[in-house]
Amino acid sequence: MSRFAIIGAGQTGATFALALLSKGHEVALYSDRSPQSLYEDVPATGTAVMYGEALAVEERLGLHTYRDKAPLIEGLTGWVSSSSGMEVMAMAGSLGDMPGVGVDTRLRSFDRVNEFIRLGGTFIVEDVSPESLDTIAAAHDLTFVATGKRGLTDLFAGNAARSKYTEPQRALAMITVTGLPTDSSAFAHRSDHGGAYNAFSIVGDMGETIWCPYLHKTAGPSWSFLGFGRIGTEWEERLSSPSNAQEMLETVKGLHKEFLPWDAAFIANAEVIPDDRFSWLKGRVKPTVRDAAGFTASGHAVMSLGDTSMTFDPIGAQGAQSGMKQVGHYLDALESHDGPFDAEWIRSTFEDFFHKSGQASTALTSILLDQDAGGSVNETIFLASNGDRRVADGFFQLLSRPQSALPFKDIAAVHAWIEQLCPGETADEILGRSLSRIKEAEQLHAQGLPYFPRA
Template sequence: MLSAALLRAGWRVSIYSDRTAEDYLADRGRPTACLFGDQVEYEAELGLDFWPEASRMRRIHLDLFTDGGAVALSIDAPLRKAALAVDQRLKFSFGLTELESRGATVVIGAVSAEDLDRLAATHDLVVVTSGHKSLTGLFERDPTRCVHSEPQRRLFMINIHGYDMAARPQHREGVFSFLPGTVEMFWIPFHDKDVGESRSIVVETAPGGRADRFGDVTSADEGLDVLKAVVDDLLPHESAFLRPARPTSPVTWIKGEILPVVRKPVAVLPSGRHVLGLGDAVVLNDPLAGQGANNATRMARFFADELAGHDGPFTPSWLTGRFDQWWEHGRYTNDFSNGLLAPLTGAQKNVMIAASRREDIAEQLWEGFNDPSSLFPWFFDAAATREFLARRKIGQLDLLRYKLGVGAGLLAGKLFKRPVGGTATP
């Protein structure tokens, strides 16, 4: 998107890629990369929306499960603006071809740190947007903006089709299934390169917990079998929907773990020249909040405007200053992502319970995926939460009534039982 925006502004742009457009189409599956409202609109504004047939996600349905597999509460509300998840293999392939047709110079081949030095000598600015292993260590970790020293979840993703929509009509839109302290599962409407309409399932498991079973998976079929077993054991409400499903292809699955990190945005090369980092190269979040592609898009939009409006050299101090300016808003994405990795606080449990009864509160909650700053301070500060609920005429007696209503549908004590690992379940 940065290249498209700078081309639109009249810049000469060269794109260096280690793969051709055809290589991207033949690649393994990539992360789901669901874009939410404002980012979908920006992509369209740049003329990069090539898939009008792709299903938009206009609602999210969340089920919060107990240890025994019962649904403690459900939250269902519309998104203020539609979200969209399109196979990144399609996006990268079509995007590379389209940008070349608009005048970008496309150079195919691996880029090393030594190559960056050469490119920095012949260009006004070099921007690194990939965290490729050949460039590991290029951008220094910023300890003042990092929270974690090790991965917080183990991840598995697979794209499926052939599911039983009649068994769970909620899956016509986005579905989130949470068993706090054990697993978070996201079922996202997805436009797959090979089959079109499908679902991308992102699974985040607590290390060593009851859902942490994907470590030995070696194929899509094997991964789906493990997923079905996890769902049967922990989230049985979803079993009928998933049972007939098949992988969209043998390569559309991923497993691993991510260490969230923020790096300094400017790297100084051995020659003394410098390059700017954007996207995953400098800000890498856990996928739990679905912010990877959204954060990169927001960053590209901000820097495209700043770069196009700047009259002068792109010095390290100027670039760092622009990143610091972006961080004033961008930090909310990090705080949102890191906040969801922590156990729910008492105030957040109250919001979830209220959202299960009030669609307007649920809608405000979902807006955080589009604009994380909209969740602050009211979702992450207990006093602000009380004020937020009070302004919506929800007091302690209302919350008590809501909790009693939830408890009436569960066995005594099930709702507040501590799951394996010791974190509290709302």
């Protein structure tokens, strides 16, 4: 039995603490808030959608996946238009045997913290500082840092070689709403799968939107909206302006009327959740990969976990998933290790995780952040997904298992992947079919007619 401390009782920290406790270890979980305050007094940290591979970690650990309560996400529809309003590409893909769920992070954290306490774990309400972390690390075999508060993230140096971006790439906005159906009638104009498919849109150089079926902590089945405004655009300003949930919802509806008319009628009845003043969120994130090992003032090695380890822009849905996969990987590494948990072990354990999973998650996020780059890997994937449903299936299934194909070394590797998904056809044939469909869309646009069905 080892003695572990975890700083941060968010979704990843609480999950890891509970899993370690169930393995028979002595665990102390530190949080700057009580369990009830974590549930009531903070916003959800994003939609935290998780798909098959991350949910499989929860199942393996005997944790509740919420699949029995949350609306299942079985696939996605992706529609692409230009900033001027021309509707260009429409794709739909299934997640196959890897359906997902979007669950309020406050609900997951609250349930797991309370279970941790019930089973005898030590829960300490303390605003941990770099100075107090030194004392905590000295008293435990290994301390994990799963929060960036009070400068704790600064203990872990950023890895410039693995961190492609030096600034945030999007202004982010989120709101959870009720008033919309979550059954097959939801987004029925987009596909026969209705509310079982996320609704993803790209609007030229303005940004992206996605509607996700969601399990809110009190409202239950609902919808969560995420908006991504490109820096320097009108969307950045508009998504950054709201100061409360109602203003955010009005902004979202306004963007739909002007830029996303195909979904505007469906979301017109969306309503804020009156008993949750934290049902919305805005901000921006700089995608960053950090060193796994940090050191306290006295030289104790501590280990980064979750968002402290790898910070993702949420456009690729990799943050919560990567954290859960990291929990599973680290548990296995701890169980098979016999010796000190020193900096060498910390770094080698993270390196193994990064090469097995984290690197591909970073690559997938970049594909979605950089989707307008001409002649690139990302453009080829989007074009091929527009040309063939089988490619769209394969693309969207990368959300759960990006390491099955990513990172691609070059365009030739992308073509080989496309042809593997579509036996008997060449990548050029599929891309040609996509270009033909884009010409059809251009012709309709020239006639003043829509290409996408309307709600």
